[in-house]
Amino acid sequence: GAGVSQSPRYKVAKRGQDVALRCDPISGHVSLFWYQQALGQGPEFLTYFQNEAQLDKSGLPSDRFFAERPEGSVSTLKIQRTQQEDSAVYLCASSLDSLLNQPQHFGDGTRLSIL
Amino acid sequence: DAKTTQPPSMDCAEGRAANLPCNHSTISGNEYVYWYRQIHSQGPQYIIHGLKNNETNEMASLIITEDRKSSTLILPHATLRDTAVYYCIVVSGAGSYQLTFGKGTKLSVIP
Numbered sequence: 001g002a003g004v005s006q007s008p009r010y011k012v013a014k015r016g017q018d019v020a021l022r023c024d025p026i027s028g029h030v031s032l033f034w035y036q037q038a039l040g041q042g043p044e045f046l047t048y049f050q051n052e053a054q055l056d057k058s059g060l061p062s063d064r065f066f067a068e069r070p071e072g073s074v075s076t077l078k079i080q081r082t083q084q085e086d087s088a089v090y091l092c093a094s095s096l097d098s099l100l101n102q103p104q105h106f107g108d109g110t111r112l113s114i115l
Numbered sequence: 116d117a118k119t120t121q122p123p124s125m126d127c128a129e130g131r132a133a134n135l136p137c138n139h140s141t142i143s144g145n146e147y148v149y150w151y152r153q154i155h156s157q158g159p160q161y162i163i164h165g166l167k168n169n170e171t172n173e174m175a176s177l178i179i180t181e182d183r184k185s186s187t188l189i190l191p192h193a194t195l196r197d198t199a200v201y202y203c204i205v206v207s208g209a210g211s212y213q214l215t216f217g218k219g220t221k222l223s224v225i226p
Contacts (some may be wrong), residue, residue, distance in 0.1 A: 002159075033213065042202065042216030043159065056211035091158050093214075100147050100208050101166070106158030 002026065004107035006092050007083050012066055012113045013082050021077045025094030033104060035091040043091050049075060050098055060095045079112075093114045119203045124221040127197075133190040135220050137203030140184040146207045148179060149214070150188045152199040159202065159216075162188065193224045201206075 005024040011017050025032050031050055035043035036059075045059040051072040060067070064082075069075040079086055089111050093104040120138040127133040139148065140196045145203070147166050151159040163170055170177045190197055202219040206212060211218040 025210040031212070033211075035214075042219060043214070045211075045215070048211035048213060056213070059213070093158075095212075098212055100145070100206055100212065101164065103149065103161040103164060104212075105161055108156075108158045114125060 017100035023092030029094035
């Protein structure tokens with residue numbers, strides 16, 4: 001079956017531009033997570049949704065980062081007024097439910113480069 | 116979440132079993148041990164998880180010690196495609212079930 005799909009796969013933007021990154025989770029998955037992975041590092045948590053509710057946004061690095069999941073399915077991560085330090089791979093993951101024994105399944109990410 | 120400790124790198128000969136250790140001495144009774152791997156330019160791939168009992172699936176086996184303070188991921192017959200960074204992660208129910216990735220173990224499978 002289809003896995004987590006992220007688009008675009010690559011995004012290049014000039015400093016100061018706004019960007020939007022899309023995540024299509026596995027169908028029927030209730031929970032959705034966004035992670036940021038800097039070069040050479042492990043992924044770091046950004047935010048978490050259960051259905052359409054954003055239950056945890058403690059990992060968002062600044063108020064320039066905004067995520068939404070209005071219908072409880074597709075999610076968008078928006079970064080306003082991008083800066084060079086925003087360059088990273090942005091990963092989306094989904095899980096069937098918010099239970100400890102439900103694994104998260106990841107997409108291949110969007111590689112964002114800010115010039 | 117409990118902190119995990121893994122060796123930074125390991126080598127394994129192709130066709131042999133790869134045994135990747137992980138220490139999680141501060142794990143709590145209701146926390147699960149998860150293993151993921153990440154191949155270059157791809158997202159992390161779920162491998163296996165467990166609470167107390169040993170687990171096996173089509174990819175690997177997970178051996179958890181009786182005191183739960185350490186675990187070992189076993190890839191029974193390593194192939195070149197198993198070359199990746201392997202992450203051992205302890206997940207608790209406190210908060211949002213987020214995964215906290217450490218530095219992992221870089222496994223190199225050698226022909």
